[in-house]
Amino acid sequence: MNRENLWKNYTEKEKIRIFKFAEEYKAYLNSAKTEREFVTVTEEELKKNGFTDIMKKKNLKKGDRVYFNNRGKNIIAIIIGKDIRSGINMIVSHIDSPRLDLKPNPVKEEEEFALLNTHYYGGIKKYQWAATPLALHGVIFLKDGKKVSLSIGEKEDEPVFSVPDILPHLAYNVQDERKAREVIKGEELKLLFGNIPIKDENVKNQVRQHIMEKLKKDYGIDDDDFFTAELEAVPSGKLRDVGIDRSMIGGYGQDDRICAYTSLKALYDIKDPVKTVMVYLTDKEEIGSEGSTSLKTTLPELIVGKLLSLTEKNYNDQILRETLWNSKALSSDVTAAMNPVFKSVHDSENVARLSYGLAFAKYTGSRGKVLANDADAEFLQEIRQIFDKNKIKYQSGGFGKVDEGGGGTVAKFLAYYGIRTVDAGPALLSMHSLFEISSKADLYETYRAYKVFFELN
Secondary structure, eight states, X not given: OOOSOGGGTOOHHHHHHHHHHHHHHHHHHHTOOSHHHHHHHHHHHHHHTTOEEXXXXXXXXXXXXXXXXXXXXXXXXXXXXXOGGGOEEEEEEEOOOOEEEEEEEEEEEETTEEEEEEEEESSOOGGGGBSSOEEXXXXXXXXXXXXXXXXXXXXXXXXXXXXXXXXXXXXHHHTTTSOGGGSSOGXXXXXXXXXXXXXXXXXXXXXXXXXXXXXXXXXXXXXXXXXXXXXXXXXXXXXXXXXXXXXXXXXXXHHHHHHHHHHHHHHHTOOSOSSEEEEEEESOGGGTSOSTTSSSSSHHXXXXXXXXXXXXXXXXHHHHHHHHHTOEEEEOOOEEBOOSSSGGGSOTTSOBOTTSOEEEESBOBSGGGTTOOBOOHHHHHHHHHHHHHTTOOEEEOOSSSTTTOOXXXXXXXXXXXXXXXXXXXXXXXXXXXXXXXXXXXXXXHHHHHHHHHHTOO
């Protein structure tokens, strides 16, 4: 395995290619701050690259490029190979990220401020979300059935939103003695939404009334419409280069859209695969893969069954099970990078490092490998051989020292079907924060690695 900083051996020509790749990546993520937006942007890119909606196909043959959009929140892209029954090479990433979701009745008034009530989604340090500019993204359906898509707070001339923090001068009694996880409590994650009251003394909550009138005028939104809303507060702003040498990228949502992006780019560059290859972009990983757009559903059976029903004359349930059992997957999720400030949480011999290439985690999970997928030696040997043959730079990594903590991925849900699976993705610093940091070298090497995995036969 590579245990050396990749920048040491890149030529100037290679660096130019890597930096160009990074610019395209940043632009893509800037246009897709939520899982819905990522699906929308990706569906358009798939069409440009010759992919067709599988629901419009009556049969499939080798070389066909198809995709399936599941309820606008996850998307699956496939290139048909020679024999689907021999198994599918799939790369599975998630496109949801930690955020603040609006509650069903979000707008309230306190002390002549209109506030938005939120509920955090996924594992966050709540204090990081205070006193920082946030944008609102999402969809809301009006009573007449019209769907309104919102994105407020990304353009320079648009307002942003923010959770107010307490100034240090007055924090001694109300905040200073709190533990880190409670510096800001869940019910204190309320967004400032307005401050102008209407001029009507007969109205009790005059600021709230003004806000609701503005929402009605600008977007057609009534109070009751929030019942249908999926509105998310995410960090406002674009991904940025980090470091005087511009070697790193900082910004929101890189967990796990860095894997989604690189797997898609690798798929587009596959011309004539022997095996059927698949990019599976799933939702709800950050909350345990619960919900109808998550991986913990029968959607893998549905989509593979659809492929087989359009290619096999005598398709049956046993063929479906055998196809899944014969398949191989990368659960492509990010892992923790060696943190130069908090080194003590890492096992230095078993931690991924920034700019060292794609990181494999033989298992993820909590103490005692609980709730983990544990990849078998035969599968790891197969991957090692093809990666070494193609001079792919990779490393091993884990979340931290034993009993220090842990994290989960979607790998165990793939393994349920008998799919040989290992976690593989780049390492990040400041994971689950509003400003996650990746390496441009790892970004590019991950793309190269995923392309080679698709060619595994």
